Amino acid sequence: MAGHRACMFSVALALLGVLLGSIPAAVQSIGVCYGVNGDGLPSASEVVQLYQSNGITGMRIYFPDADALQALSGSNIDLIIDVANEDLASLASDRAAATAWVQTNVQAHQGLNIKYIAADNEVGYQGGDTGNILPAMQNLDAALSAAGLGGIKVSTSVSQGVTAGYPPSQGTFSAGYMGPIAQYLATTGAPLLANVYPYFSYVDNQAQIDINYALFTSPGTVVQDGANAYQNLFDALVDTFYSALESAGAGSVNVVVSESGWPSAGGTAATTDNAQTYNQNLIKHVGQGTPKRPSAIEAYVFAMFNEDKKGPAEIEKHFGLFNPDKSPAYPISF
Numbered sequence: 001m002a003g004h005r006a007c008m009f010s011v012a013l014a015l016l017g018v019l020l021g022s023i024p025a026a027v028q029s030i031g032v033c034y035g036v037n038g039d040g041l042p043s044a045s046e047v048v049q050l051y052q053s054n055g056i057t058g059m060r061i062y063f064p065d066a067d068a069l070q071a072l073s074g075s076n077i078d079l080i081i082d083v084a085n086e087d088l089a090s091l092a093s094d095r096a097a098a099t100a101w102v103q104t105n106v107q108a109h110q111g112l113n114i115k116y117i118a119a120d121n122e123v124g125y126q127g128g129d130t131g132n133i134l135p136a137m138q139n140l141d142a143a144l145s146a147a148g149l150g151g152i153k154v155s156t157s158v159s160q161g162v163t164a165g166y167p168p169s170q171g172t173f174s175a176g177y178m179g180p181i182a183q184y185l186a187t188t189g190a191p192l193l194a195n196v197y198p199y200f201s202y203v204d205n206q207a208q209i210d211i212n213y214a215l216f217t218s219p220g221t222v223v224q225d226g227a228n229a230y231q232n233l234f235d236a237l238v239d240t241f242y243s244a245l246e247s248a249g250a251g252s253v254n255v256v257v258s259e260s261g262w263p264s265a266g267g268t269a270a271t272t273d274n275a276q277t278y279n280q281n282l283i284k285h286v287g288q289g290t291p292k293r294p295s296a297i298e299a300y301v302f303a304m305f306n307e308d309k310k311g312p313a314e315i316e317k318h319f320g321l322f323n324p325d326k327s328p329a330y331p332i333s334f
Helices: 010-014 044-053 066-072 085-093 095-107 130-146 178-188 198-204 233-247 272-288
Strands: 031-034 058-061 078-082 113-121 153-158 192-195 223-225 228-230 255-260 299-301
Touching: 044 066, 058 066, 058 299, 085 095, 085 113, 085 130, 095 130, 113 130, 113 192, 113 255, 130 153, 130 178, 153 178, 153 255, 178 192, 178 233, 192 233, 198 233, 228 233, 233 255, 272 299
Parallel strands: 031 058, 031 299, 058 078, 078 113, 113 153, 153 192, 192 255, 255 299
Antiparallel strands: 223 228
């Protein structure tokens, strides 16, 4: 998780603070992001066992961690692998480098359920060269295809800051590099990976947004956008992405929520009660989809562990569902 203060687009500005949350009873199994920027974290094999014992069926890792890939072999856990930041430029400029990356990080590991490869995480927010994203995706796709692994889809993970517009039906891409990426995804059938954080939208716009709308717990009125009624901020943010894809001529592209979560300490409204409420309600909610796309959402909770080496903001250390000793940070059920 990096660029969530980029959640400044104006969907937040018109949410006047009184909105209805309706949570279905059915639970949809979703994934959890596995970061390793912390002291005292369990071994990769213990982590995989913790996923399995909690019924967590998907994992995202932020670089091709050989220990994690080995531990995941035969686990049947669906996997997103991120390209490490420092590798993006070489993959973009050299198809041979993409071939070598696939050989080392995909072909060399057997028994994995790799669904997506993410050509970096929030490149634009982090000040990276956004011009490298699309050519890296293209080279990775070519390498996977040549290896007979075309079923693995290549995408990139973006922050909310690449979109603008309110209400959700008026969503567009505010970042110019996103249009060509969206159109390319439409040709490959890969989803757009989107990091969606109602928490940061709420914190940055507390005068306009009721916290209950961000937590899926509002008891009041629904925000109406044409024929679509919004009962929580998560749906509004996801559908802003869908509208942006449509406006870019890529309406066939699906959105996978590659990160979403709520911190339990370290900042405004960061409590264990709020974190538990948000994440449990998110797990319950994703099975019903959004007003624009009323089918189950594939989503990954951020994150598996509290990681004390993350930063610079204190809040970055407190998004974990579990502590490093594998004890739950708060009760959660998948």
